[in-house]
Amino acid sequence: MDNISPQPQTPPSPKENKVRPTKFKNFNPTQFQTPNLPPSTSSSTSPGGIVFAADRLTFKFVNRLLTMENNASNGEHKATKPPPTPSPLRNSKFFQSNMRILVTGGAGFIGSHLVDKLMENEKNEVIVADNYFTGSKDNLRKWIGHPRFELIRHDVTEPLLVEVDQIYHLACPASPIFYKHNPVKTIKTNVIGTLNMLGLAKRVGARILLTSTSEVYGDPLVHPQPESYWGNVNPIGVRSCYDEGKRVAETLMFDYHRQHGIEIRIARIFNTYGPRMNIDDGRVVSNFIAQALRDEPLTVQAPGTQTRSFCYVSDMVDGLIRLMEGENTGPINIGNPGEFTMIELAETVKELINPKIEIKMVENTPDDPRQRKPDITNAKKMLGWEPNIKLRDGLPLMEADFRLRLGVAKKL
Numbered sequence: 001m002d003n004i005s006p007q008p009q010t011p012p013s014p015k016e017n018k019v020r021p022t023k024f025k026n027f028n029p030t031q032f033q034t035p036n037l038p039p040s041t042s043s044s045t046s047p048g049g050i051v052f053a054a055d056r057l058t059f060k061f062v063n064r065l066l067t068m069e070n071n072a073s074n075g076e077h078k079a080t081k082p083p084p085t086p087s088p089l090r091n092s093k094f095f096q097s098n099m100r101i102l103v104t105g106g107a108g109f110i111g112s113h114l115v116d117k118l119m120e121n122e123k124n125e126v127i128v129a130d131n132y133f134t135g136s137k138d139n140l141r142k143w144i145g146h147p148r149f150e151l152i153r154h155d156v157t158e159p160l161l162v163e164v165d166q167i168y169h170l171a172c173p174a175s176p177i178f179y180k181h182n183p184v185k186t187i188k189t190n191v192i193g194t195l196n197m198l199g200l201a202k203r204v205g206a207r208i209l210l211t212s213t214s215e216v217y218g219d220p221l222v223h224p225q226p227e228s229y230w231g232n233v234n235p236i237g238v239r240s241c242y243d244e245g246k247r248v249a250e251t252l253m254f255d256y257h258r259q260h261g262i263e264i265r266i267a268r269i270f271n272t273y274g275p276r277m278n279i280d281d282g283r284v285v286s287n288f289i290a291q292a293l294r295d296e297p298l299t300v301q302a303p304g305t306q307t308r309s310f311c312y313v314s315d316m317v318d319g320l321i322r323l324m325e326g327e328n329t330g331p332i333n334i335g336n337p338g339e340f341t342m343i344e345l346a347e348t349v350k351e352l353i354n355p356k357i358e359i360k361m362v363e364n365t366p367d368d369p370r371q372r373k374p375d376i377t378n379a380k381k382m383l384g385w386e387p388n389i390k391l392r393d394g395l396p397l398m399e400a401d402f403r404l405r406l407g408v409a410k411k412l
């Protein structure tokens, strides 16, 4: 258990002091179509779940006090600062304000799907900050010009000052070929970027969710991986900029939580796939689908018996929103426990997309984890979340998106 005595700091400026009247009342949502994703189980952002902001804040405040009390009695990581007190104005019920949400990395693969889901709730205003290193404006095309949406070209290694209630901090390249391309920049993004976002959360009293990664378990010696496992990570390897970067980011989140009372959420996300992944992303599912559509051999990196567990992107987004809206800090694993060897994945892609294709064994890269499968007991218990979409159902949805973008029609 941590043993940090309370620091004589000024408490974070309470977000409850901000009063924003509801805007965009006359906006016609059909003008901006929502994405055609498979059904998701989340109810947290459904219009039916809308409550008055003042009620929500009072509820959050009381709940947070209870959570702190519970955490204290459980001996968990507890905040030493009291939560911000809702202002009388926010409690007055004369005001109904929107939830203003910042998504860093919101132009990326998972980020843009998260934005789609958040925008479905007309109470949300969404601000995306992205430097477009791996993300693309194209992923957000349908929201550009929407009155509840704002897009900023911004690199999180620089401070950002915006008034927000929640921060989803996703910004970081996640494909090994991209993060190894500029490892110094990757670790700066994870460390300085997370510091900047925590500084912002502290300044405006926002709740912040970090998308950490299954890579914090390194090449795991415990299988499947529960959140209590501390991992087996090479601190000086070619993947360390990402693995260790995310581990430091988690440390920073808990230090700000304990020292400054910041409301934090940490998701450890496992391999995720779906439409909008970069075609030349370099990760295994996108590689195999692109190769199958281009009639190229599927490149299985040796030995091919290494395993991964693949989560479809809409399930992932559902889990992230549930974590943000719930009362648990995490870290919580979010992933699909269905585990496959890379040879099995190649065979599945071959069978579903292009039965004539060859499977070729190629050289692997250093420190490739040999097995990975999430233990999602906590996600089930604490978030009421589990994935719905099986690999065999998700692959054709991604195939359809890749066919469109590559201009390869399905042979009848």
Ligand SMILES: O=C(O)[C@H]1O[C@H](OP(=O)(O)OP(=O)(O)OC[C@H]2O[C@@H](n3ccc(=O)[nH]c3=O)[C@H](O)[C@@H]2O)[C@H](O)[C@@H](O)[C@@H]1O
Binding pocket: 174, 175, 176, 213, 214, 215, 242, 269, 270, 271, 272, 282, 283, 284, 285, 287, 288, 299, 300, 301, 302, 306, 308, 342, 364, 365, 368, 369
């Ligand atoms: O997809 C993800 O979500 C994760 O991707 C990477 O982790 P990794 O599991 O190494 O992802 P891939 O590059 O897709 O590799 C998975 C496995 O497939 C193999 N692979 C990859 C590419 C390929 O063409 N062929 C192939 O067999 C790799 O050797 C590895 O064993 C990132 O490091 C994670 O942060 C991220 O969460």
